[in-house]
Amino acid sequence: MSRFILKRLIGSVFVLLTIVTLALWITRMAPSNPCLKERATNTCGCIAVNKLDRPVFPVYTSVPLEPVEACDAWEPASEVTLGPIHILTSGWGDTQYAHYMIPLLTSFDLGQSMKTDRGVGETLWAALPYTLQLGLQALFVALLIGVPAGLYAGLRQNTMADYSTMTLAMIGVSIPNFVLGPLLIMFFALDLGWFRPNGWDSWVDSVLPSITLGLYYAAYIARLTRGGMLEIIRKDFIRTARAKGLTEHAVVVAHAMRGAILPVVSYMGPAVAALLAGSVVVEEIFNLPGVGKLFVRAALNRDYNMVLGTVILYSTVLVFLNLLVDILYTVIDPRVSYD
Known part of the structure; x- marks a missing residue:
């Protein structure tokens, strides 16, 4: 495992250098x-x-x-x-x-912003906690809704419960953030008055953005969990567990669930990175002071250094999370080995 991690770290350095080189060239070529x-x-x-x-x-x-x-x-x-x-x-x-x-x-100097003359690293560091909190809360929403829904549908294959759950999941995948966000603002903020439509003064202000960002991934996780459950529930060791007299709850929780969530674990690395990157649209809709908003403003202002700093941040997170997912895969499924 240590050799695998070392090789991946070395390869990650070259990947990040390639990304930075291409991003720098593309931004400098912009009119x-x-x-x-x-x-x-x-x-x-x-x-x-x-x-x-x-x-x-x-x-x-x-x-x-x-x-x-x-x-x-x-x-x-x-x-x-x-x-x-x-x-x-x-x-x-x-x-x-x-x-x-x-x-x-x-x-590790990211330079100065061409718009504000502040350090890019300093600016990103101040905005990063908002983006991280939004991403983690959205991930919690996605897992809280997606995993139980997928298990529920997988254990009731080809029933009305399965069809209705997957229909809702398909609807969730089909609605983009820039449509769902304004709808939630209109209903929960403007009509009911439960939340503020924009800004971030307390964690309450992050509820609607977290739901907006997390629902799409909840639908995707539900579909992956259902597929994993359908594959694992027919395995011989599941039949053996039932033959030993274990309750259905014990079979699902102690044996089936561990294998059913493997597709979700594989998806978690890109999903978390996509949550952080997808916050660009959500932060703009809800006017949140996160990294995504900085990226949009930098792109509009041709602030090369800020754009590059944001790209480096997102790329580093994506590479690190993919490595972390590979390591977690061996913890969840002992059959997997990288030696």
């Missing part, structure tokens, strides 16, 4: 320039600090690099001529990629 927006008095300083007058990667072309728009103090990237070819940088160290990656790899 417009974040330093030109609401920064008329310090455009050139913003460009110089973030090295936006340099290519993302070393560029080899016969056409010299054009000056950055609206910056009189622009200094061109170092240029070496080799016949008809212009090398627009003297190497990797004079690129935007190196400017971002070197502090990240040496001191």
Whole structure:
């Protein structure tokens, strides 16, 4: 197991480096320039600090690099001529990629926001507790509803209870968050007045967002649990347990449930990461001060560093949770071994 974990950790580093590289390249290729927006008095300083007058990667072309728009103090990237070819940088160290990656790899520095001049890490750290609490509460809602519903339907296959439960699950999967959220706000906040429609001053304000985010995954978990129960309930060891005279409750709780939730455990890693990522829409609907809202605002403002910081955070969580799920799989099912 230790060798497996070590190999996965090493592989995770390369996965994260690939994600960061692609995300940096995609954001830098987006049109417009974040330093030109609401920064008329310090455009050139913003460009110089973030090295936006340099290519993302070393560029080899016969056409010299054009000056950055609206910056009189622009200094061109170092240029070496080799016949008809212009090398627009003297190497990797004079690129935007190196400017971002070197502090990240040496001191885990995510840089400063191009919009607020606050540290990206500081800003994400302040918003992360809201997103984590929302994600954990949504996961609790999903498991609280999904697992019992799936077990109930699986133990009553092809009955009206099974059909009605799976119909509700299908409806839950089909309704997107941006539809369910406003419906819950309209009914429980505006009509009944039980909750506030937006903001987060106490845990009560997180109830509607948690339900909005968790119901979709509750429906999915119910379907997975039902499938796992239908597969495990026909196994020989279940027949043996019943033949020994165990009650149906003991058979289900002590023997069948452990195997029935294996598909759910496999789904938990991506599901938790999806819950955190899916909170982007929910946080925007309910105006919550979480990471998702920061990501939306950063994308609209072309705040490259904040977008990259959010991508790194979500990617790290996803990779870590997938590793954790693989380890939990061996705990729940001793037949599974990675040695």
